[in-house]
Amino acid sequence: MNLISDRTSLIHTENAFKVGPYIAALEEAGHKVVKCNLGEPDFPLPIHIREEVKAQLDKDNTHYTNPQGVPGLRKAVAKYIGEARGIDVSFEQVVVFPGGKPPIGMCQQTYCNPGDEIIYPSPGFPIYESFIRYVGAVPVPLHLREDLGFSVTGADLERLITPKTKLIYLNFPSNPTGGVATKEQLEEIADVIKRKCDPNIRIYSDEIYENILFDGASNYSIASIPGMQEKTIIATGASKSYSWTGGRIGWAVFPTVEEAKLFTNLNINYFSCIPPYNQEGARVAIESPLSKGTIAEMNHAFEERRDFVVGALNNMPGVSCQLPKGAFYVFPNIAGVVKNMKIDRAYAALPEDLKKTTSPSTLFQMFLLWNYHVATMDRKSFGQIGAENMHYLRLSIATGLDDLKLGMERMARAIDDQAGFDEFIKAQAHFS
Numbered sequence: 001m002n003l004i005s006d007r008t009s010l011i012h013t014e015n016a017f018k019v020g021p022y023i024a025a026l027e028e029a030g031h032k033v034v035k036c037n038l039g040e041p042d043f044p045l046p047i048h049i050r051e052e053v054k055a056q057l058d059k060d061n062t063h064y065t066n067p068q069g070v071p072g073l074r075k076a077v078a079k080y081i082g083e084a085r086g087i088d089v090s091f092e093q094v095v096v097f098p099g100g101k102p103p104i105g106m107c108q109q110t111y112c113n114p115g116d117e118i119i120y121p122s123p124g125f126p127i128y129e130s131f132i133r134y135v136g137a138v139p140v141p142l143h144l145r146e147d148l149g150f151s152v153t154g155a156d157l158e159r160l161i162t163p164k165t166k167l168i169y170l171n172f173p174s175n176p177t178g179g180v181a182t183k184e185q186l187e188e189i190a191d192v193i194k195r196k197c198d199p200n201i202r203i204y205s206d207e208i209y210e211n212i213l214f215d216g217a218s219n220y221s222i223a224s225i226p227g228m229q230e231k232t233i234i235a236t237g238a239s240k241s242y243s244w245t246g247g248r249i250g251w252a253v254f255p256t257v258e259e260a261k262l263f264t265n266l267n268i269n270y271f272s273c274i275p276p277y278n279q280e281g282a283r284v285a286i287e288s289p290l291s292k293g294t295i296a297e298m299n300h301a302f303e304e305r306r307d308f309v310v311g312a313l314n315n316m317p318g319v320s321c322q323l324p325k326g327a328f329y330v331f332p333n334i335a336g337v338v339k340n341m342k343i344d345r346a347y348a349a350l351p352e353d354l355k356k357t358t359s360p361s362t363l364f365q366m367f368l369l370w371n372y373h374v375a376t377m378d379r380k381s382f383g384q385i386g387a388e389n390m391h392y393l394r395l396s397i398a399t400g401l402d403d404l405k406l407g408m409e410r411m412a413r414a415i416d417d418q419a420g421f422d423e424f425i426k427a428q429a430h431f432s
């Protein structure tokens with residue numbers, strides 16, 4: 001009898017959490033690490049939200065509460081999601097979760113039988129792909145197109161749809177690319193879904209970066225398109241909009257109250273309920289007019305950093321980088337670096353078992369981290385299936401401008417250091 005179930009080996013992970021201990025080891029050794037790996041805003045929790053959480057703690061609002069989420073927060077969510085997307089939302093369709101992440105896997109458990117096909121963006125948030133084989137479903141990556149600013153056309157999606165397609169993830173603004181689909185692209189996608197998919201399809205529209213947009217853009221949801229709200233789960237939360245990743249508050253609007261009840265029951269099974277004091281803080285975050293100002297301040301800083309980093313990257317030989325329209329990531333194509341530094345050849349020459357744990361962009365990511373102390377994420381961390389020859393890095397701009405300047409200087413030196421890279425490969429120490 002095996003100790004661990006077969007299923008357990010099928011779940012993957014989010015590598016962003018893996019890099020933390022490497023950074024800690026470098027810092028302990030006395031190095032200054034530039035952290036372009038972080039998926040969280042580098043701003044404090046806004047004061048008006050913090051004050052509400054403190055007041056709730058002082059009221060001893062610290063006990064079990066409604067497993068679907070406190071009604072005040074659900075009403076605030078229903079109102080703002082409905083108004084911002086031009087749709088009617090009842091607070092009974094809203095379920096609160098411990099962050100934006102849990103409903104991703106729960107949707108696969110709830111909607112998919114073994115053999116059902118799940119379409120998800122690649123590169124994309126790793127948890128979409130991570131869960132699919134774990135629930136016995138079939139992963140179908142939808143490769144985002146760099147030439148479209150990391151979006152897709154209706155035709156790109158149409159090619160992947162079969163009678164077994166059950167769940168489709170969309171994520172705009174996108175992690176890791178910062179890409180934002182245009183209204184026209186979403187209309188094409190919706191048209192394909194309405195024409196080609198079974199009526200029982202569900203679209204998971206991950207809009208967690210809904211408020212982090214540049215150049216005056218606004219978030220357009222696929223749920224706003226006539227005929228789509230009935231098929232769409234709109235998922236978002238407090239982590240990114242209010243710089244509150246540790247609060248663990250997210251929410252989703254389900255197409256029907258019956259579906260919301262199924263997810264409430266999963267909440268009961270997994271964790272009973274979410275801390276009520278944080279839920280009240282999230283309600284204030286949504287309702288307070290002060291939040292508009294704190295979001296605008298954050299976006300202003302991100303936009304300035306984005307312009308600097310994209311400019312610096314595009315000045316490096318072998319690197320090309322699109323200008324992201326939202327979120328706080330840039331996603332440079334480093335295929336030229338892989339070729340110029342012969343990283344592809346170094347990778348091809350590795351023993352088979354080592355090859356499986358790394359990739360050319362991982363080798364460069366690790367070289368940059370261990371030799372130049374700049375932490376980034378590799379392409380492989382954002383969906384592996386069908387991404388073998390794609391060479392990209394994700395750099396988070398949720399770190400101060402001075403650090404970003406230092407990071408860009410170090411990266412420019414790293415791509416010019418063939419001898420250092422050759423030594424790094426010879427040592428075979430830090431390949432994943």
Ligand SMILES: Cc1ncc(COP(=O)(O)O)c(C=O)c1O
Nearest residue numbers: 039099100101125175208237239
């Ligand atoms: C696209 C996307 N969805 C969901 C999440 C999860 O957010 P949370 O920290 O609220 O669980 C993230 C976090 O990075 C994300 O990038």
